[in-house]
Amino acid sequence: xxxxxxxxxxxxxxxxxxxxxxxxxxxxxxxxxxxxxxxxxxxxxxxxxxxxxxxxxxxxxxxxxxxxxxxxxxxxxxxxxxxxxxxxxxxxxxxxxxxxxxxxxxxxxxxxxxxxxxxxxxxxxxxxxxxxxxxxxxxxxxxxxxxxxxxxxxxxxxxxxxxxxxxxxxxxxxxxxxxxxxxxxxxxxxxxxxxxxxxxxx
Amino acid sequence: xxxxxxxxxxxxxxxxxxxxxxxxxxxxxxxxxxxxxxxxxxxxxxxxxxxxxxxxxxxxxxxxxxxxxxxxxxxxxxxxxxxxxxxxxxxxxxxxxxxxxxxxxxxxxxxxxxxxxxxxxxxxxxxxxxxxxxxxxxxxxxxxxxxxxxxxxxxxxxxxxxxxxxxxxxxxxxxxxxxxxxxxxxxxxxxxxxxxxxxxxxxxxxxxxxxxxxxxxxxxxxxxxxxxxxxxxxxxxxxxxxxxxxxxxxxxxxxxxxxxxxxxxxxxxxxxxxxxxxxxxxxxxxxxxxxxxxxxxxxxxxxxxxxxxxxxxxxxxxxxxxxxxxxxxxxxxxxxxxxxxxxxxxxxxxxxxxxxxxxxxxxxxxxxxxxxxxxxxxxxxxxxxxxxxxxxxxxxxxxxxxxxxxxxxxxxxxxxxxxxxxxxxxxxxxxxxxxxxxxxxxxxxxxxxxxxxxxxxxxxxxx
Numbered sequence: 015x016x017x018x019x020x021x022x023x024x025x026x027x028x029x030x031x032x033x034x035x036x037x038x039x040x041x042x043x044x045x046x047x048x049x050x051x052x053x054x055x056x057x058x059x060x061x062x063x064x065x066x067x068x069x070x071x072x073x074x075x076x077x078x079x080x081x082x083x084x085x086x087x088x089x090x091x092x093x094x095x096x097x098x099x100x101x102x103x104x105x106x107x108x109x110x111x112x113x114x115x116x117x118x119x120x121x122x123x124x125x126x127x128x129x130x131x132x133x134x135x136x137x138x139x140x141x142x143x144x145x146x147x148x149x150x151x152x153x154x155x156x157x158x159x160x161x162x163x164x165x166x167x168x169x170x171x172x173x174x175x176x177x178x179x180x181x182x183x184x185x186x187x188x189x190x191x192x193x194x195x196x197x198x199x200x201x202x203x204x205x206x207x208x209x210x211x212x213x214x215x216x
Numbered sequence: 217x218x219x220x221x222x223x224x225x226x227x228x229x230x231x232x233x234x235x236x237x238x239x240x241x242x243x244x245x246x247x248x249x250x251x252x253x254x255x256x257x258x259x260x261x262x263x264x265x266x267x268x269x270x271x272x273x274x275x276x277x278x279x280x281x282x283x284x285x286x287x288x289x290x291x292x293x294x295x296x297x298x299x300x301x302x303x304x305x306x307x308x309x310x311x312x313x314x315x316x317x318x319x320x321x322x323x324x325x326x327x328x329x330x331x332x333x334x335x336x337x338x339x340x341x342x343x344x345x346x347x348x349x350x351x352x353x354x355x356x357x358x359x360x361x362x363x364x365x366x367x368x369x370x371x372x373x374x375x376x377x378x379x380x381x382x383x384x385x386x387x388x389x390x391x392x393x394x395x396x397x398x399x400x401x402x403x404x405x406x407x408x409x410x411x412x413x414x415x416x417x418x419x420x421x422x423x424x425x426x427x428x429x430x431x432x433x434x435x436x437x438x439x440x441x442x443x444x445x446x447x448x449x450x451x452x453x454x455x456x457x458x459x460x461x462x463x464x465x466x467x468x469x470x471x472x473x474x475x476x477x478x479x480x481x482x483x484x485x486x487x488x489x490x491x492x493x494x495x496x497x498x499x500x501x502x503x504x505x506x507x508x509x510x511x512x513x514x515x516x517x518x519x520x521x522x523x524x525x526x527x528x529x530x531x532x533x534x535x536x537x538x539x540x541x542x543x544x545x546x547x548x549x550x551x552x553x554x555x556x557x558x559x560x561x562x563x564x565x566x567x568x569x570x571x572x573x574x575x576x577x578x579x580x581x582x583x584x585x586x587x588x589x590x591x592x593x594x595x596x597x598x599x600x601x602x603x604x605x606x607x608x609x610x611x612x613x614x615x616x617x618x619x620x621x622x623x624x625x626x627x628x629x630x631x632x633x634x635x636x637x638x639x640x641x642x643x644x645x646x647x648x649x650x651x652x653x654x655x656x657x658x659x660x661x662x663x664x665x666x667x668x669x670x671x672x673x674x675x676x677x678x679x
Contacts, residue, residue, distance in 0.1 A: 016300070017299075017300040017301060017302050017306060018288075018300040020302060021284070021300050021302065021455065021507070021509050021513060022281050022284060022285065024509070024513035024514075024516075024517075025280045025281040025284065025455075025513055025516060026281050027517065028513055028514075028516040028517035028522075029278060029280065029281070029516070032278055032522075033278070034275075034278045034279060035271065035274040035275045035277075035278045036271075036275060037271070037272060037275045037460060038267075038268050038271030038272060038275070040463055041265075041268055041463065041464065041466055041467030042264075042268075043260075043265075043466070043467070043470075044260065044261035044264035044265060045259070045260050045261055046260075046261055060480060063480075064479070064480075064483065095495070095497055111407075111411055126470075126480065127469075127470060127480045127481040128480065128481075129481055129485070134492070134496050134498075134499050135494070135495045135496055135497075137497045137498060138440070138444040138496075138498050138499055139444065139445065139498050141440075142437055142440055142441050142444065143407075143441075159466070160466040160469065160470060160481070161463065161466040161467075164462065164463075164465060164466055165463070168427075168462050171427060171429070171487075171489050172489070172496070173294075173295075173488070173489055173490050173491060173492055173493050173494075173496055173499055174443075174444070174486060174487065174488045174489065174499060175486075175487040176440055176484065176485070176486055176487075177469075177481065177484065177485035177487070178483070178484060179479075179480070179481050179482070179483050179484075179485075180483050181483070182435070182436050182437040182483060182484070183435050183436070183483055184352045184353075184399060184435060184436050185369070186351070186352040186353035186356065186369065186370075186371050187352065187356075187371075187376055187379050187395040187398055187399060188241070188374070188375050188376030188377075188379065188395065189244065189245050189248060189372075190376060190395040192395050192396050192398075192399040194399075194400075194403070195352055195399050195402070195403055195435075195436040195437065195438070196350065196403060196406065196407075196410075196436045196437040196438040196441055197436065197437025197440065197441070197483075197484060198437075
């Protein structure tokens, strides 16, 4: 008998005669005062609360010029595989372990937790190794609850998703909060407000 | 890990006497955690969330065989390799054969209580494999050669000054370095380990049966790195960690984070379906998931104790516990400490080995008020006490005293006469000579009996 069969056998024996308990149904995120603001404002609030930064980009033009200004202080960047050409900084490529800046494209975001949803196909190390991380997120993909945000990606799961909700932090040294312990110490959510189905594919 | 739970009382006393700074550090940290938890619970309808979470976990546990089979099927479909381990030895032997077949020299580890339970580090070191703990707190205690003192914050018992001295010695940081600088030097040192490692080891907060998703919550990013950078990822997952559906993740990720640290969610959550595939530009080539029993099916079979398997290891019951706050986790003498540890330890290592732990509680019930999955901790502690008495584990003197008391208390007349007799005894004079009274008086103000017994007062009519 394999370990698998032995364990399952023991589980069945343990449960024999135990009344089965029904699943209580979907998680409804019960709150006394549900947030009334729109998902984008609520996301920015949550993300900033956790120490992240956010910028709203109203047009492609605005996005391009913001990126040019922001990238000017960096020497190189590691850019995610699914970041559209128009949103790639004009910087030399560097491997993630050496790049001072990482740029990723999110698959969505959840307002209630201030979480960006990142996809392994965009490149995991880019999301983790550079000390500064810029994440583009289309405004229409920012939804109110984490449940909705996870539902949005459920139809097609990659090998790994990462939920990033602010900069890396730790209080393991005497309960003093420090940022950028292993992951990025600075993270910016760049919200593409002009994004629509049509601009999705360039 | 060597079990030292039977020395709980002596070790707790030793820490309080010889290392008073531990009490200060642990009390301050756990109070902060608990305040954050209370605020975070205040923002939501916490009772509804907890009731839901309790229901999902109870549902999973009462259907565990089918969910385990489904998780295995999905993970395999996703390209991961699933292993099953009856015991610690089996789990380590599975790890050993992966290390061997993959030719592993260097391992980075994310924080995992199960790997502490199994003794993964010493096993690997014994085979000449370099193991690096990468959670900052775990890294600190690995350098110190200590065990974690808290489920979530393993170095909670250490002050900034302790860590300054340690890093000065190990990493060459300045003697007066600030926490930012200390963390930066640890980051630099560990970055090399991440990039050089050929295996990353993690635990698992949840395993979703429907999608074969391993979920991991953290704040630093070291778990994401440990499960992304090395070419092999091995995850140790207790069989109780299952969730039925993808839809259940949202509630559990949020509730666990709120209960543990008061955050809406941990800064980083990894949702891992399997190894690198298709268009991925990085990620591990192989993902092994080792499903570990190691006493959990025995716990599941226990009509009362099985509820403890709902535990999500958030540490909320440790943070609020007035007993844990005095010493931190070390005196508990095994991997899981605090109120939940005092229930899990007797179940997983045996009541005899863990004996004093169910008694290391005032049964105040604060823990059950904060538990996100409604584990009736005080009831289960009492049940362990009852079993300790039934199986003759408690001292003979205590058993004799209790049976004498029972005999008296069951007879109203005898009780009344006994009580008035006791009232007449010169207890004040006996206090320094009678051994039990002497112990009592060591830590408390001496009690003077009231002139009239309660029963008389009751008959006379208490206002």
